[in-house]
Amino acid sequence: MRIRTLICLFLSLALCTSVLAAPLRLVTGDDYAPFTGKALPAGGMLTQLVRAALQRSSIASSLDWQPWKRGYLKTLQGDYDATFPYVRTAQREEVFLYSEPLFTAEQYIFSRAGEVIELDDVPSMQGLRLCYPLGWQPPPIIQQLLDDGQLRRHSPTGLNECARLLLMDRDDFFISDRRLGETALQLSGVPLERFRRSNSAINRSTLHLIVPRSHPQAAVIIAQFNQGLAQLRASGDYQRMLERNLQQSEVAAP
Known part of the structure; x- marks a missing residue:
């Protein structure tokens, strides 16, 4: 029984690794400065934060820009693995898993x-x-x-x-x-x-990265993302990233 349990655990971990070996497909929306925006440095403060947290967990990612509603629906349909940043609502919690707060x-x-x-x-x-x-x-x-x-x-x-x-x-x-x-x-x-x-x-309210509950590796993605986010916070990089972006947004206006 113990051997069977170890084999199942090994296969589960192997499956998680193989799934996350492919770049995570992210989507967000425009005109949400200073948090997200095509014209903002590196896509905005929370775009930088999300990708940095994924890098800390050794997860490669790609990023698309879509109108907010379309990106949300396409994530729910499985065209993307995750989207951000979203607040908690009872309706969303029925169909999405939430990361730890981004902001x-x-x-x-x-x-x-x-x-x-x-x-x-x-x-x-x-x-x-x-x-x-x-x-x-x-x-x-x-x-x-x-x-x-x-x-x-x-x-x-x-x-x-x-x-x-x-x-x-x-x-x-x-x-x-x-x-x-x-x-x-x-x-x-x-x-x-x-x-x-x-x-x-x-x-x-808190802003989060969200992954559809229907995603086969939803819990793994959230867990690994949270791990990377925790590392950013512990190192001080999280606070430095926020302060740098907020300072830039205060002086960028015409």
């Missing part, structure tokens, strides 16, 4: 200067137009307001467009991580004084 994001409300929008004043939000990119999952409290018909959602392809739509008075506010929102506003080319950020974060 903890704090989400704020961004509106035009002089237009105070705070989550603790829900009545004032009645009928407002929320700009939230296609494929993004709103924070639970905002989703409830949408479901109740208190907010109207407009879903362009990226956050940069939300900043422009605020300036055009086409939408009233958008919600994003502080760094994402400020980068989008800077890229609009107008002074930041023309915008307002809410006084407090309305939500805190």
Whole structure:
């Protein structure tokens, strides 16, 4: 019995190694600065982080860029092995395994200067137009307001467009991580004084690499990726990578 167990363990490990010997097929989306973006150095902060973690685990990878919704669906269908960065939702957890957090994001409300929008004043939000990119999952409290018909959602392809739509008075506010929102506003080319950020974060969420549960080596991929990510953190490279990218994003605006 012991010999049979050892043989099964050996075959299992051999199978894992052979599957992961091929480059891991990654996909992410554009216009998510400073986290991901075709025009960003090495594809953005979290693109660099994901590939560095895989390298620490000796896993080669390829990367494709797709519209967010398409990349998500193609990963679920098996055309890609993994996608990133995604927040946890109950619906996604039914079909995906999540890595350890890549980054903890704090989400704020961004509106035009002089237009105070705070989550603790829900009545004032009645009928407002929320700009939230296609494929993004709103924070639970905002989703409830949408479901109740208190907010109207407009879903362009990226956050940069939300900043422009605020300036055009086409939408009233958008919600994003502080760094994402400020980068989008800077890229609009107008002074930041023309915008307002809410006084407090309305939500805190973690961003992850996700692998379909239907993938034959999903658990192995997640385990090895987490191992590489832990090594990045332990070495200090994780923090240095984040600080370098965030500093670059603060000075890159026109």
